[in-house]
Amino acid sequence: MTEGIDFSLLALDAPGWGGALLTGFLRSVELAVGGYALGIVIGIIGAIAKLYGGRVTRDLAEIYTIIIRAVPELVLMLLFYYVGTDLANRAMQAMGYAGFDVNGLTAGILVIGLVQGGYATEVLRGAIRAVPRGQIEAAHAFGMSPAKVLTRVTLPAMTPHAIPGMANLWMIATKDTALLAVIGFSELTLVTRQAASATREYFLFFISAGVLYLILTLVSNYGLRRFEKHARRGMDAAR
Amino acid sequence: MAEFGDCADGDQMDDQAAIHVEDLHKRFGSMEVLKGVSLTARPGDVVAVIGGSGSGKSTMLRCINLLETPTSGRISIQGEAYDLRTTRSGDLEIADRQQVQRIRAHLGMVFQSFNLWPHRTVLGNVTEVPVHVLGVSREEADARAKAVLERVGLGDKLDAWPAQLSGGQQQRAAIARVLAVEPLAMLFDEPTSALDPELVGEVLSVIRALAEEKRTMILVTHEMAFARDVATHVVYLKDGRIEEQGPPEQIFGAPSSPHLQQFISSVT
Numbered sequence: 466m467t468e469g470i471d472f473s474l475l476a477l478d479a480p481g482w483g484g485a486l487l488t489g490f491l492r493s494v495e496l497a498v499g500g501y502a503l504g505i506v507i508g509i510i511g512a513i514a515k516l517y518g519g520r521v522t523r524d525l526a527e528i529y530t531i532i533i534r535a536v537p538e539l540v541l542m543l544l545f546y547y548v549g550t551d552l553a554n555r556a557m558q559a560m561g562y563a564g565f566d567v568n569g570l571t572a573g574i575l576v577i578g579l580v581q582g583g584y585a586t587e588v589l590r591g592a593i594r595a596v597p598r599g600q601i602e603a604a605h606a607f608g609m610s611p612a613k614v615l616t617r618v619t620l621p622a623m624t625p626h627a628i629p630g631m632a633n634l635w636m637i638a639t640k641d642t643a644l645l646a647v648i649g650f651s652e653l654t655l656v657t658r659q660a661a662s663a664t665r666e667y668f669l670f671f672i673s674a675g676v677l678y679l680i681l682t683l684v685s686n687y688g689l690r691r692f693e694k695h696a697r698r699g700m701d702a703a704r
Numbered sequence: 705m706a707e708f709g710d711c712a713d714g715d716q717m718d719d720q721a722a723i724h725v726e727d728l729h730k731r732f733g734s735m736e737v738l739k740g741v742s743l744t745a746r747p748g749d750v751v752a753v754i755g756g757s758g759s760g761k762s763t764m765l766r767c768i769n770l771l772e773t774p775t776s777g778r779i780s781i782q783g784e785a786y787d788l789r790t791t792r793s794g795d796l797e798i799a800d801r802q803q804v805q806r807i808r809a810h811l812g813m814v815f816q817s818f819n820l821w822p823h824r825t826v827l828g829n830v831t832e833v834p835v836h837v838l839g840v841s842r843e844e845a846d847a848r849a850k851a852v853l854e855r856v857g858l859g860d861k862l863d864a865w866p867a868q869l870s871g872g873q874q875q876r877a878a879i880a881r882v883l884a885v886e887p888l889a890m891l892f893d894e895p896t897s898a899l900d901p902e903l904v905g906e907v908l909s910v911i912r913a914l915a916e917e918k919r920t921m922i923l924v925t926h927e928m929a930f931a932r933d934v935a936t937h938v939v940y941l942k943d944g945r946i947e948e949q950g951p952p953e954q955i956f957g958a959p960s961s962p963h964l965q966q967f968i969s970s971v972t
């Protein structure tokens with residue numbers, strides 16, 4: 466490090482790295498949002514499979530969550546990424562699409578989503594079980610279709626119970642995006658490393674990246690708290 | 705058994721019946737909870753079901769809307785029998801889910817523990833089924849819901865959350881939720897058993913008013929005085945069988961079964 470910090474290195478335009486950092490940051494947010502959303506979808510399916518599925522479905526869901534939770538996330542991501550893209554490419558070639566290339570963002574979202582899904586399955590399963598049976602039973606007794614019971618009663622009724630765990634998962638999703646740097650995604654962490662080694666200003670760039678992650682966390686904490694308040698409005702209503 | 709015998713051994717389908725149950729059996733594992741129950745509720749009947757704890761009252765009621773699937777037997781609602789088929793293990797299962805949903809939408813059930821949906825307001829609870837199951841327009845459902853909530857004395861609680869209501873108010877909201885679907889029969893499973901004693905009266909008076917306007921209902925209850933008052937027909941369940949049934953004056957005034965005599969003297 467030279468004497469003093471050269472903040473002009475954070476300028477948006479080259480030779481400043483600010484623009485690249487922000488682009489990487491947006492990429493990280495995209496990956497986190499996409500992976501998290503996919504994780505929720507997988508989690509709902511997994512939770513339903515575990516709670517209401519037949520033997521085979523239950524066992525499959527169980528194996529999935531055990532693997533996801535037992536293996537380090539980085540290993541899973543490498544596995545999903547390389548095996549996944551390999552399988553996808555082979556499948557596409559078999560179907561006659563030569564030279565197929567999985568879109569980086571899509572692959573990243575899939576990888577994060579698959580990992581998130583394992584944890585979300587457990588969070589959502591617990592939340593659904595926290596809904597008194599009678600409320601779901603009442604929905605059936607009034608002739609709701611299973612899909613309606615799910616969307617009109619089970620999911621909204623379990624949401625307050627799911628929020629603390631799911632908020633945690635969101636925090637993990639934002640940070641898991643950094644692991645994708647290993648695979649070569651130019652998300653915030655990778656761009657930061659490039660900027661730092663090109664300029665030798667490690668302190669400046671890693672602190673900047675840390676601040677960006679912190680801002681993301683603070684903003685989403687605020688959003689999550691508002692959402693929790695909304696979802697709990699029936700429960701928090703004073704007697 | 706009494707001459708009120710149209711429900712006794714009904715091998716004949718009763719087309720007049722709102723609810724017709726024939727030779728209903730239900731087992732949980734190796735325990736047979738219902739051992740051949742037959743029951744008919746004609747339009748306007750108020751059938752009170754009494755009996756000791758564990759005698760199978762709730763199970764019978766829950767078979768009527770198939771919350772429990774019978775092991776064997778036949779249940780029809782307004783002349784339409786549930787389409788059930790026999791599984792390989794010899795039990796029954798639902799063959800036509802759509803039919804069950806369609807019939808259920810016209811059978812309102814009131815639960816011991818209210819079971820309102822906590823994430824919806826009182827109004828939202830009452831409009832939920834009309835809008836999302838019956839396809840009634842939002843405006844019409846709102847108007848209907850306000851009317852039924854007015855009826856049960858909750859006209860000022862439309863925007864309240866279930867958690868803000870007393871038990872009695874919650875149960876009245878649950879009754880309004882049933883009224884909003886204009887049910888062809890109502891099923892009550894001990895609607896006042898979870899209530900503090902001082903709240904029982906307000907719920908019973910709502911049910912009484914519904915009975916007086918000749919709504920068809922099957923009412924499982926431990927409130928003997930109330931059953932005697934409002935029922936047109938009383939059924940005494942004992943160990944999964946109907947041991948005695950008849951008009952309330954007979955069941956409460958001159959019970960013939962020793963078990964029933966004992967049961968009535970123990971609860972009154």
Ligand SMILES: Nc1ncnc2c1ncn2[C@@H]1O[C@H](COP(=O)(O)OP(=O)(O)OP(=O)(O)O)[C@@H](O)[C@H]1O
Nearest residue numbers: 732733737755756757758759760761762763764894
């Ligand atoms: N889902 C179930 N699985 C196993 N056993 C059950 C189930 N539901 C009810 N039973 C048993 O069946 C018997 C009859 O139960 P049911 O709830 O119908 O009685 P009840 O007459 O309603 O009693 P109570 O007055 O206490 O409500 C009881 O022994 C009960 O333990």
Ligand SMILES: [Mg+2]
Nearest residue numbers: 761762763894
């Ligand atoms: Mg019961």
